[in-house]
Structures are given as structure tokens and as C-alpha cells.
Amino acid sequence: MKIAIGITAENRQAVATELTKILADETVLYTKTKNAHWNCEGADFYDKHKFFEIQFGQLDDVIDQVAERIRSIGHYAPATLQSYLSLTHLSEKITEDNSSKAFIKELLDDHQSIIIILRGHIMLFTADYQDAGTADFVTGLMETHEKMAWFLRSHLNN
Template identity: 65%
Template sequence: MNTNIGITEANRQQVSNQLAKLLADEYVLYTKTRNAHWNVEGPDFHAMHLFFESQYNQLDEIMDSVAERIRSLGHYAPATLKSFLELTHLTEYSERQNDSLGFIKELLGDHESIIEFIRGNIDAFANTFKDAGTSDFITGLMEEHEKMAWMLRAHYRG
């Protein structure tokens, strides 16, 4: 069935391609945050274990909303580890100690990278691709990542 929502197929495809990259970034960040939750060590273990859990729960909701936005544009969301690793702007893993500050620093960098990627697409989605809905949608996602990054920064003492 055709997707007739007032946006050309070519524009919906371009937006969906960028959203697929965002979904891949979200999935990689989610996985890295899960890793932090599972493997953090140190005197602040309990507090950080719970903190990382709250962050990966937020990311789970974000991933679902990005995938559903792609589907609402009439395209399929990538859904394999291989495709996520091919599409992501993030690195999968870096060697470090399993202390909270190491995890925080890496996760913060990833959130900031996603924020920059989103910010770079807001105007293009609205103006170039005539998709104000997705522009508004990713603006909200950017604000969520900005808040999550702030929370990470508030824990960082290094």
C-alpha cells in the first residue's frame, strides 16, 4: 500500500536513510550502556548500576520510536547487528577499566556525537525534504540526549 502523507517518495527515502543511521547509533549506544550496567565496578557500583539501567531504559524507548518513525514513512527499519554496525557513526567498544568514570566518559562522547548528528539533520528534514514531522521528532530526541548527557556530566569528576 502506498504511503500518501504529503512527502515525496524520494524525500521519505532520504529521511529514512538518515533515521536508519540514527537508529544504528541508538542501538550501539544502548548496547554500550547495557555493558556499563552489567560490568561497572568500584565503590559506587550500586548507584551507577541503577543509573546506567535508567539510561538504557530511556534508550530502549528512543530506539523503538526511531524505528516506528521509519515505518511511518513507509520504509523498513534496519534490525540486524550487521546493519547497525555498518550504519553507525559510533565505535562499538573501546578498551578501558570497568570503572564508572571510564564508562561515563565514553557514553558521554557518544551522546554528544548523536546530538551533533541530529542537530545537523533538523533543518534538512524540514526544509530540504519537506518533512516537518520528522524534524520536530528528532528535535525532541536531541533534547532527550542533551538531558542524558547532562546527567552523565553531572557524575563525571575527571
């Protein structure tokens, strides 16, 4: 059935292409947060184990929302690990240090990187692709990552 939502097919394709990259980043970050949850060691293990559990739960919701946004504009969401690794800008690097501080620093860097990318997409989606709905959606994602980054940052002594 024809999609008639006020966005051209070309613009919907361009938006979907960018959203698939965001979906890949979110999925890789989710996996890295699971890694921290499972493999964190130290005297603060239990607290950080629970903290990382909350964070990967939030990311699970984000992943679902991004995939559903892709579907709502008429495209299919990638759903293989291979596709995520080819689309993400994040590193799958695993630290040798399983301390909570090492995991938090790495996850914080990834969140901040995603925030910068999302911020850049807001105007792109509105101005270039006439898709205010996706721009608003991405603004919400950015705010979620800003809060998650704040929580991570709060665990570090600077």
C-alpha cells in the same frame, strides 16, 4: 497501499536512510550502556548500576520510536546487529577500565556526538525533504540526549 502524507517518495527514502543511521547509533549506544550496567566496578557500583539501568531504559524507548518513525513514512527499519554496525558512526571500542568514570566519559562522548548529528538533521529534514514531522521528532530525540548527557556530565568532576 500508496502513502499520501505530503512528502515525495524520494524525500521519504532520503529521510528513512538518515533515520536508519540514527537507529544504528541508538542501538550501539544502548548496547554500550548495557555494557556499563553489567560490567561497572568500584565502590559506587550499585548506584551506577542503577543509573545505567535507567539510561538504557530510556534508550530502549528511543530505539522503538526511531524504528516506528521509519515505518510511519513507509520504510522498513533495519533489525540486525550487522546492519547496525555498518550504519553507525559510533565505535564499539570497549575500555579496559571498568570504573564508572571511564564508562561515563565514553557514553557522554557518544551522546554528544549523536546530539551534533541530530541537530544537523533538523533543518535538513525541514528544508531539503519537506518533512517537518521528522524534524520535530528529531528535535525531541536531541532534547532527550541533551538531558541524558547532562546526567552523565553531572557525575564527572571537572
